[in-house]
Amino acid sequence: MIAVSVTEASQVAEARRTCVELSQRNGFDEEAGGRVAIVATELSTNLVKHGTGGQILVGIVEDEQGGPAIEVIAIDKGGGIADLESALRDGVSTAGTAGAGLGAIKRQSNCFEIFSQSGRGTVLVARLYAKPENGKRGLGISDARPACVSVPYPGESVCGDGWAARAEGGVQTLMVIDGLGHGPDAAKVSNEALRLFDKYWQEDPSEVVRCLHAGLRSTRGGAVAVARVEPAAKRVTYSGVGNISGAICSSNGDMRRMMSYNGTIGHNARNVQQLQYAMDRPEDTMIVMHSDGIGTSWQSSAYPGLIGRAPILLASVLYRDFTRGRDDATVLVCKGVIS
Structure with missing residues (x-):
C-alpha cells in the first residue's frame, strides 16, 4: 500500500494523483479513473x-x-x-472529522465502509x-476474505513485510513475513517467503515455517508466522519464529494472544513448534496477525462493534492507532468463518 499524509490543503492534489496513477496502471479507463479522482479528492x-x-x-x-x-482508505x-x-447526506459536515462529501463518496464507490468513535477518529x-x-x-x-494494511518504512518505495492467505474447504492458511530491516533487501526476503509459501502452504503450519527457514538461508532472514484457521474444528493452529504477533479476538471483547518462539527465520530457528488455540464461536471471531511495525498494547475491546465487520476496518484502525512510524507496518485480519 501507498501512504500519503494529508494535513494541509496543498497535499490533497498529491493524494488524488497517487490514487489516479495507481488506478491507471491497473486497467482503469478514463471514466473509472474519474470516479477514483472524485473519491480521493473528497476523502x-x-x-x-x-x-x-x-x-x-x-x-x-x-x-x-x-x-x-x-481501495482508498482515509484515517x-x-x-x-x-x-x-x-453525515452521509450530501453536503452535511460534522464538526471534528469528515462529514461533507460522504454521500458522494458512497455513490461513486462499489463498496463503502466507515467506523467512527467519539474522540478517537474515523476510518x-x-x-x-x-x-x-x-x-x-x-x-x-x-465478502469475508482476509484483508491487510501493509505500508513501507517512511521514505521507502518497497515494503520489507509480506503477507499471504490461501483457502481450501473453508479452512484458511495465513502468513505474515517481516524481512530483517527495511527497503529492497528486506523485500527480497519477503518475496522469497511468498514464493515458498505458495509451494508449501498446504503443509502443517510448523512444517511451512521449517520450509521457509531452509529456503531463506541465503537471505538476511526475518520473522514469520503461519496460522491455520479451521472453523469446523473451532481452532487456530499457529507457528511463529521472531516477533510477528497474533491474536484471536471475539465479539464479546475476549482476546487471546498467540505465541511465537525466539529466533530469526533463515538463520536461527531451533525451536519450530505449533500450538493450537480454541475458537469457541468462529462466526464471532477475528484473527489478527501483524509485524513489529505495529505496537502490541492494543485491545480489541477498545473498539466495540468492530469485530465481525469488514476485516479491512480493523486492520486500518490498528494501523492508525499503533503504527510505530519507524518500520514497515503490516496488519492482516481474517474472520473465523469465510463464506
Whole structure:
C-alpha cells in the first residue's frame, strides 16, 4: 500500500494523483479513473477541513469477479462522527472529522465502509472497481476474505513485510513475513517467503515455517508466522519464529494472544513448534496477525462493534492507532468463518 499524509490543503492534489496513477496502471479507463479522482479528492479534503489531518492509504485488491479494484482508505484521529446517518447526506459536515462529501463518496464507490468513535477518529474505506459492472455501488464490504494494511518504512518505495492467505474447504492458511530491516533487501526476503509459501502452504503450519527457514538461508532472514484457521474444528493452529504477533479476538471483547518462539527465520530457528488455540464461536471471531511495525498494547475491546465487520476496518484502525512510524507496518485480519 501507498501512504500519503494529508494535513494541509496543498497535499490533497498529491493524494488524488497517487490514487489516479495507481488506478491507471491497473486497467482503469478514463471514466473509472474519474470516479477514483472524485473519491480521493473528497476523502482528502475532508481530512483537512473537518479532522486534524490524517493519511490516505491506497492499494489494489480484487473485485467480486477477480478483476482489479482500488481501495482508498482515509484515517484520522479527529473527534469522530456523532451522527453517521446525517453525515452521509450530501453536503452535511460534522464538526471534528469528515462529514461533507460522504454521500458522494458512497455513490461513486462499489463498496463503502466507515467506523467512527467519539474522540478517537474515523476510518473510511472505499473500493472502486475497474469494471463497475462487476458489482453494484454503495454496498458494504460483504465478502469475508482476509484483508491487510501493509505500508513501507517512511521514505521507502518497497515494503520489507509480506503477507499471504490461501483457502481450501473453508479452512484458511495465513502468513505474515517481516524481512530483517527495511527497503529492497528486506523485500527480497519477503518475496522469497511468498514464493515458498505458495509451494508449501498446504503443509502443517510448523512444517511451512521449517520450509521457509531452509529456503531463506541465503537471505538476511526475518520473522514469520503461519496460522491455520479451521472453523469446523473451532481452532487456530499457529507457528511463529521472531516477533510477528497474533491474536484471536471475539465479539464479546475476549482476546487471546498467540505465541511465537525466539529466533530469526533463515538463520536461527531451533525451536519450530505449533500450538493450537480454541475458537469457541468462529462466526464471532477475528484473527489478527501483524509485524513489529505495529505496537502490541492494543485491545480489541477498545473498539466495540468492530469485530465481525469488514476485516479491512480493523486492520486500518490498528494501523492508525499503533503504527510505530519507524518500520514497515503490516496488519492482516481474517474472520473465523469465510463464506
